[in-house]
Amino acid sequence: MTQPLDLAGLGAGPFNLSIAALIDGLNRKGEQINSRFFDQKQAFSWHPGMLLPGVRMQTSYLKDLVTGIDPTSEYTFLNYLVEHKRFYQFLTAELSAVSRVEYADYLRWAAEKLPMIEYNSSIEAVDFKDNAFELHFTDGREPVKANNLCLGTGKRPYIPESVRPYLGGNVFHAIGIAQRDMSVEGLKVAIIGGGQTGAEVFENMIDQLWGKPASVHWVSRRANYEPLDETPFTNEFFTPQYVNEFYHLPESVKANIVASQKLASDGISPDTLKALYQKLYELSLQQDISHLDMRPNRELTDMNYQKGTHQITVQNGMNHQTETFDADVVILCTGFETALPSYLDGFSSRITTDENGQFELNRDFQVGWDGPQQNRIYAVNAGRHSHGIAEPQMSLMCWRSATIINSLLGKEVYNLKQAMNLVNWQQSQPQQTQAAPAQEALTA
Numbered sequence: 001m002t003q004p005l006d007l008a009g010l011g012a013g014p015f016n017l018s019i020a021a022l023i024d025g026l027n028r029k030g031e032q033i034n035s036r037f038f039d040q041k042q043a044f045s046w047h048p049g050m051l052l053p054g055v056r057m058q059t060s061y062l063k064d065l066v067t068g069i070d071p072t073s074e075y076t077f078l079n080y081l082v083e084h085k086r087f088y089q090f091l092t093a094e095l096s097a098v099s100r101v102e103y104a105d106y107l108r109w110a111a112e113k114l115p116m117i118e119y120n121s122s123i124e125a126v127d128f129k130d131n132a133f134e135l136h137f138t139d140g141r142e143p144v145k146a147n148n149l150c151l152g153t154g155k156r157p158y159i160p161e162s163v164r165p166y167l168g169g170n171v172f173h174a175i176g177i178a179q180r181d182m183s184v185e186g187l188k189v190a191i192i193g194g195g196q197t198g199a200e201v202f203e204n205m206i207d208q209l210w211g212k213p214a215s216v217h218w219v220s221r222r223a224n225y226e227p228l229d230e231t232p233f234t235n236e237f238f239t240p241q242y243v244n245e246f247y248h249l250p251e252s253v254k255a256n257i258v259a260s261q262k263l264a265s266d267g268i269s270p271d272t273l274k275a276l277y278q279k280l281y282e283l284s285l286q287q288d289i290s291h292l293d294m295r296p297n298r299e300l301t302d303m304n305y306q307k308g309t310h311q312i313t314v315q316n317g318m319n320h321q322t323e324t325f326d327a328d329v330v331i332l333c334t335g336f337e338t339a340l341p342s343y344l345d346g347f348s349s350r351i352t353t354d355e356n357g358q359f360e361l362n363r364d365f366q367v368g369w370d371g372p373q374q375n376r377i378y379a380v381n382a383g384r385h386s387h388g389i390a391e392p393q394m395s396l397m398c399w400r401s402a403t404i405i406n407s408l409l410g411k412e413v414y415n416l417k418q419a420m421n422l423v424n425w426q427q428s429q430p431q432q433t434q435a436a437p438a439q440e441a442l443t444a
């Protein structure tokens with residue numbers, strides 16, 4: 001009988017890839033961590049449906065899979081550049097932000113080098129039998145056994161309630177927009193959502209990527225088209241020190257803090273805002289641009305379908321009036337939501353969740369469950385409520401991976417102590433810079 005894996009990764013998006021890359025480095029140094037990561041895709045890709053022309057990263061390329069923890073790893077972005085023989089040109093280009101196309105290619109390059117990633121492996125269910133987890137796959141293959149799991153299957157698109165009955169055809173989430181065969185020639189378009197994706201879709205409407213629309217209404221709930229806050233003290237939220245402070249706060253205050261920090265992670269890149277404004281200005285010198293209708297401070301309240309077109313109703317937050325307009329095509333740039341993945345349906349009664357149905361996560365990203373403590377379930381991209389706004393972002397991805405690996409191995413293979421505290425977040429709080437001690441070592 002084959003031994004259970006030490007760790008099975010569910011999903012091989014960037015967050016689990018980061019764990020795999022660090023594990024691969026440790027195994028080369030003599031650790032023997034037997035891991036496999038399973039993904040339903042046929043090959044690696046990173047949000048390919050949202051790779052619109054010109055889209056750029058919102059985080060530094062140094063916040064890659066490994067650099068913040070192990071800059072000597074072969075999976076760094078810099079090594080990717082060196083292997084592809086474009087290190088000097090990359091530096092000379094002085095890009096303020098790397099294109100998402102290049103970053104996706106970096107992730108693909110790393111994924112292809114990692115020996116423990118298995119594609120065409122769609123997980124259908126999770127079970128616990130004979131002291132090990134069992135992963136069941138949709139193709140009915142032999143289940144895989146593992147002592148520990150790391151859930152990394154991402155989030156699901158958020159669809160507003162009023163839109164759900166009309167989803168399909170010309171009403172869709174932006175998640176697959178770059179791969180759609182679509183034309184908006186002569187059509188009325190509504191873009192719902194005023195974050196980065198909404199801005200990217202609107203910009204491509206101006207550029208007529210999908211033809212010349214009759215009109216474009218761009219609705220944002222926020223008071224304006226608001227910038228991503230990338231200023232220095234805001235960036236302190238994306239440090240291990242801040243997460244350590246945040247984690248220990250009472251649940252009752254965490255949600256308010258996360259809400260108040262929204263623009264630190266969900267605003268529009270200032271470069272995108274500037275490019276948009278300049279395009280609108282220059283276009284307005286040449287033609288009437290009243291068909292490009294920007295409506296900030298509007299909340300979508302209702303949607304209907306009559307006489308072959310959709311009626312969109314929004315509430316204006318400035319004067320509290322109701323406004324309506326027609327749309328033939330409705331593009332939802334409404335972001336993503338956390339939801340328990342369907343493969344946990346038969347297992348969810350064993351997992352501890354809070355009143356909002358979200359995982360109760362330990363500081364070292366372990367999900368609470370009712371089984372043996374030496375069998376652990378970790379989760380990535382699932383702890384915005386518990387660990388703060390850095391969780392769904394790449395900024396602390398490799399620090400979280402190292403935290404999980406220290407916990408998995410029951411020893412400090414990575415020294416996560418940080419030397420610098422520029423901001424005094426809480427006076428009496430003792431510094432929590434190390435991983436919480438694991439109950440038992442992997443091999444125990």
Ligand SMILES: Cc1cc2nc3c(=O)[nH]c(=O)nc-3n(C[C@H](O)[C@H](O)[C@H](O)COP(=O)(O)OP(=O)(O)OC[C@H]3O[C@@H](n4cnc5c(N)ncnc54)[C@H](O)[C@@H]3O)c2cc1C
Nearest residue numbers: 011013014015039040050057058122123153154381393394
């Ligand atoms: C368009 C876009 C741009 C972004 N840009 C940035 C940025 O610039 N900077 C930043 O910090 N963050 C960015 N983010 C946020 C975040 O970094 C990404 O969403 C990131 O991809 C999250 O990684 P993940 O591994 O959690 O999830 P995902 O990338 O969603 O990967 C999950 C994986 O799980 C697999 N999977 C799902 N279900 C199953 C199943 N049942 N069985 C097997 N496999 C399964 C999927 O195939 C997928 O490969 C961006 C997000 C989006 C959507």
